[in-house]
Amino acid sequence: MTSQENLDQHTRDIIQHHFSPETGCPFWLKWAEEHWDPRKEITCFEDIAKFPHFQDEWLRDITNEEWVPKAFAGRPFNVFETGGTTGLPKQRVGWDDYKHDYEMFSDQLDDDAFPKGGNWLMVGPTGPRRLRLAVEHLANHRGGSCYFVDLDPRWVKKLIGRKEYDQAERYQRHVVDQAVEILKHRDIKCLFTTPRLLESLSERVSLPGNGIRGCFCGGTTMTPQMVRFLVEEVLENKALFVPTYGNTLMGLACSVPLTDDYSVTYYAPQPRAVLRVVDPDNTQRTVDYDNYGRVELTTLTKEFFMPRFLERDEAIRRKPCDRYDWDGVGDVRPFGVMEKKVIEGVY
Amino acid sequence: MATIPSIPILRRGEVYHSLDQQPIHAIGTEAPAALLSMANSGLVKRDLNHVTASRDALRAIPAADLMQMCIEAGDHFLNGTLPVGEEEIPQSPDDYVRSLSSTSGLPHALIRMNMKKLHEVFTEMPTIMRGLTRGLDLGVLDKGYGSQEGVPVSYSANAEALSVVLPSNSPAVNALWMPALVMKIPVLLKPGREEPWTPWRVIQSFIKAGIPKEAFSFYPTDHDGSGAIIRRSKRVMMFGDDATVSQHAGDPRVEVHGSGKSKILIGEDRIDDWEKYLDIMVESVSANSGRSCINTSAILVPRHADAIAEAIAKRLDAIKPLPFEDADAKLSGFANPKFAEYINGAVDDGLKEEGAHDVNAPIRGRERHEIYQNMHYLHPTIVRCDSWDHPLANREFLFPFASVTEVPQAEMLDCIGPSLVVTAITEDQAWIDELLECPHIDRLNLGAWPTNRVKWDQPHEGNLFEFLYKRRSIHVATLAHV
Structure with missing residues (x-):
């Protein structure tokens, strides 16, 4: 079966699951009643275009119980949050998706750089985020334990929004201080953090010098120049750098090994999630290869169905590669970054 | 190249x-x-x-x-x-x-x-x-x-x-x-x-x-x-x-x-000879296309403000957009057109308030903002303010711009505020003593000396x-x- 046939079959299965009264969730069942029956209309992934764009406000305004598929009834759910700098954050319920996603990701990791049995350190947003459980599961899945240093990105965004840069830097130092202590006194081989925190850590200690062999990073824009800087100077060309693109709603898109131009291309974990790069003025249209467009995400798991969500990012549509037989997204950056100032903070 | x-x-x-x-x-x-x-x-x-x-x-x-x-x-x-x-x-x-x-x-x-x-x-x-x-x-x-x-x-x-x-x-x-x-x-x-x-x-x-x-x-x-x-x-x-x-x-x-908010003040003792200082005023406002913090942005005089404003405006009108290579080109354009639009709008907004007028407007007979050879320019502008309280009286812009305002000599030092350079044209020793004591002035030129000319043995800002x-x-x- 080709990857496209696999995706089409998976799409039909997921639609059947979410829109059948025996297995679906109240939200989508009600939606089908008020609109049309996707079980009849959706025969392949391309048909997903018949759905309107998923509105992420629904994840804030509609109770979490509405999103529980009947197939999961009776199992307490995890609540994972996203956003929430002000007001009620958006929430996604989940059970095992994060484990599947990160086990898939684990299969892509280089065992020399991320040795089996090696301990991990996560420096970044923990709290109510999927990432916290996911990284620990990844470490455990690979036979290691995970240490944590928390960073609250909502507080950082508030500080930056108020132009309290000094406070933001002090908070960052506070986070880095804690991470440095763990690196110095515990046997850590693998690291997950954000690019900015990675830079700050390396200003304090040599990361390879303290045992780090691999680092996977995510959460914000990484220009080729920034990636090169992280590889050559921050990780001293000694530890492997693995950029990732992901969020609570998708899971984790992997990058292919970096080349000399340090341009990062991510490939969604198909068929569980699909990324398209669309024309922002006509989102039915996928942009041509090597052109920028807005990133559109469709999540297709038995826990969560989310069609055509427009991410707040733009990216270059890249061609399939040897490892991934579907489109990639390259040089991701905040949507409209050329027109407006976007607060990214340390996240 | x-x-x-x-x-x-x-x-x-x-x-x-x-x-x-x-x-x-x-x-x-x-x-x-x-x-x-x-x-x-x-x-x-x-x-x-x-x-x-x-x-x-x-x-x-x-x-x-x-x-x-x-x-x-x-x-x-x-x-x-x-x-x-x-x-x-x-x-x-x-x-x-x-x-x-x-x-x-x-x-x-x-x-x-x-x-x-x-x-x-x-x-x-x-x-x-x-x-x-x-x-x-x-x-x-x-x-x-x-x-x-x-x-x-x-x-x-x-x-x-x-x-x-x-x-x-x-x-x-x-x-x-x-x-x-x-x-x-x-x-x-x-x-x-x-x-x-x-x-x-x-x-x-x-x-x-x-x-x-x-x-x-x-x-x-x-x-x-x-x-x-x-x-x-x-x-x-x-x-x-x-x-x-x-x-x-x-x-x-x-x-x-x-911003420099540099100024020329003419004393009671010298004001009737103001025409002698016209060259200094024109140079102070327009040198380097008015882009420096040491360019004069306000001229305070005890009387003759209308005549002074008119005379400077006429001289400044000769400064026009010319091709970059022209040896006589003295007016800079704006690489970013938005700057020109923003500055021009700020001047126009100020003029909407009663008590000030653009003295150059009738002389140049066209808009202040002009696009010449794909480049955005702002023509030199002298604004005559009726009062120092007018919002344009103490403003500085990135082109040859200055206000001319009548202020009694005795009140000048109380109102000028922070000023990078002040040229005070006077020989009145009592007022000179007050000028030397004035905490708002960074650099003081006593006598007829353009604000834009620097002396290398003096610190700047x-x-x-x-x-x-x-x-x-x-x-x-x-x-x-x-």
């Missing part, structure tokens, strides 16, 4: 080619005049942690030698062919003028004037240093201590480097950081978006004259990178508006060069030596052999 230069980052003098290449366009075209290597903020932060080696390179050279190198660098700057970009493309003085004009909108004649001014900064460095250090023997900086007029003195550096966030609007601002090299303090420069040319050429001139390349770091960067420079540097010089100045007020690390060094108490006892 046929080839487009790629202007790199300099990391303690070492060329670094960034993967983030941004074009600077020649104005009015889509053709890039250069490619700029943009530094990511992490790279800048990392380098700021390693500036000691740069300072060591300068400390190893006697200050007197650095001074000679500086003087020699002046000739390279004005007359030499210097390498530009990673390709080391030979850049003659004419090439420099053309490149800067194409991206900044400055007419060639004004650039050449600024070149001469910068050349003087190089060659007049002994005078400048005497002024900044009040005649300190620079050997004190070599040894760390010495004496001045029989008193033991010692100075320690406040920072291992001086960071400078430069604007794009006037090449002469580079004069402000150049003395740091002779003071043995390396520089870390962030050039303006449209103007990497001048700091690059100044650096190359210094290096050719023998100053170690390690003393120069050069980081074209974005807002994020600029923020890192400002927050992480122990001493930083930057340029900005009143809001920027107030944002950093009280921070001893930061010296903000903001703060004293760079005092910014970079602090005096420490010292006692050197003879070592006893025990």
